[in-house]
Amino acid sequence: MSDLAAGPDWLANRDVVLLRDVATAVVRLDGATRLDSFTLPYPAEAQRALDALVLRCLRDGARPPSGVPELIRWCRTRPLGSWPLDRLPDGLFGTDDRLINAESGEPTQLCQELAVKEHGDSTGRQYDRMVIREAMRACRDASSPESYTSFRRLLVTRPVLTEADWFDISTDLYLDPVGFLIEEVYAPVPVSYRRHGSYLSCGRCLTLLTPLAGGGWWCERDQCRHRGAAPHGRLLHAADVGGLRQLRRPLRQFVTGPGQAETALEIELRSLGLAVEMWPGFDAYDLRITFADGHVWAVDVKDWAHPGLLGRAATPVRPEPSYDEACWVVPSFRVEMRRDYLDVFARERGAHARALALLTDSQLLTAAQRRVRGDRSAKACITPADSTDDGADSA
Known part of the structure; x- marks a missing residue:
């Protein structure tokens, strides 16, 4: 080899x-x-x-x-x-x-x-990007960035919809511009998810659990399985919930999963007294974090199983909305599962992304805590000390 x-x-x-x-x-x-x-x-x-x-x-x-x-x-x-x-x-x-x-x-x-599928990209990533691009277009045409944010939160927080849930979102005015897209991305749930006439959601990631032939339930999210047996969430009786729908798998994998990591970071960062804007500039990046002195971080959250493939996909964080520092973030469990994850990512980045750092979510929060306390050392930064400006404007 x-x-x-x-x-x-x-x-x-x-x-x-x-x-x-x-x-x-x-x-x-x-x-x-x-x-x-x-x-x-x-x-x-x-x-x-x-x-x-x-x-x-x-x-x-x-x-x-x-x-x-x-x-x-x-x-x-x-x-x-x-x-x-x-x-x-x-x-x-x-x-x-x-x-x-x-x-x-x-x-x-x-x-x-x-x-x-083609051009060397994964089939799931192509579908995910197509949906997100179409949502951006529709919300831009409606001059409604709030609609785009609502759509992204919907995909993150409600991967499974009952008939009652479906009625709720159909009356949400913010979601009007993307109503046609919601019809496409939520598909009927196969009966393979049902046991004894009921479906069960995961209490952590909210996706449906898969019943195992020998008993028990299985969660499709790598992070949930890493943390142990999936806690039981909503028990959905087929006779009561009507036509059950769930997000198509590429969106559950590439939007719901990372999105839950994004919103978890949002909660932690806000608890530090920081201003956090989610998916700014029609999703130019995932989190825009503003400190009390006006210093701004831009963060994109990724959740890929293979660090080499993630490294090959690395690109600098978009320069607008402006920021002082930027990085990509991966859930800590990925590094716990594969100790060389960050090293492989760094090695596989192209020359155009050499200044892009990949941190775990824990490392990002630690750096934010240091900066809030007044630390201005490299340990309170998210950009490598020897990186060059990739186009981000200073705040």
Whole structure:
């Protein structure tokens, strides 16, 4: 195996490309039917990924999967590092990274990040960005930044809607400009989420829990599972709640999850007496934090499973609305799960993003506390001391 740091274009590594093809096939299969009940004919992506993996194994004298069902079992039971792909860069994946969660049979967040559609971007990220761009356009046309903020809070705080909830948001005037979009992004909940006629939401992240075949419930959010068994939230009886809807998965993954980290930071920062504006300038970045002396921080919150993919996606924080310092933030649990997370991100940033720091949410709060107390040292800053100005105006 080669070292991840040794080659700048590890995404072009043929074993990485092959795994991304397999991840794409898994996501396509999951979108068409449950992974444990798919039938012939298989989607073309699945057959192509299987054929490529079989050829790769045969060339190297390894036993290949016998068909798509066994390929799916590999994805669920075999950590990626144990696959017979000896050209994968060292350190690319964690020791337990899989494409399908062993408990639930659902594609993992890593799988969603690896899956591609075109231009090398993940399918989920493309959908997420399309929805957000359309919401911005509609709210700009209505000259209503408040509508955009309301829409973002809706996606963060209400990933599941009952018929009564649906009526509530349909009468919210701030959401009028994006009403057509809300119809699209909330989809009917599959019966696979139901047990004994009821659905159960997670008491932490508010998404629906998946019932497990052997009993118990599974939360799709990596952070919830890291913290232990998901606390039970709302028990929703199908006979009482009517047509239940939930956000489509790419939005739950790339908007709801990070958004909950954003709003948690908002609460903590406000408790320090700081002024916090959420998603300013039609979501130029996530939080605009203003200190008593007028000093301004701009923060974008990310929640990606793979630090290398996040590093490759790194771009400077947009310069408007103006700020003095800026950074990206990742939930602390990502670094607890993978100790080299921040180092891999820093190594994988492009030259255009060398001045962009990635902090954990805990590190950001500690720096904010120091600055509130009057500390002006590097420990109270969120921009590396040797960084150059990337276009942010001084406040």
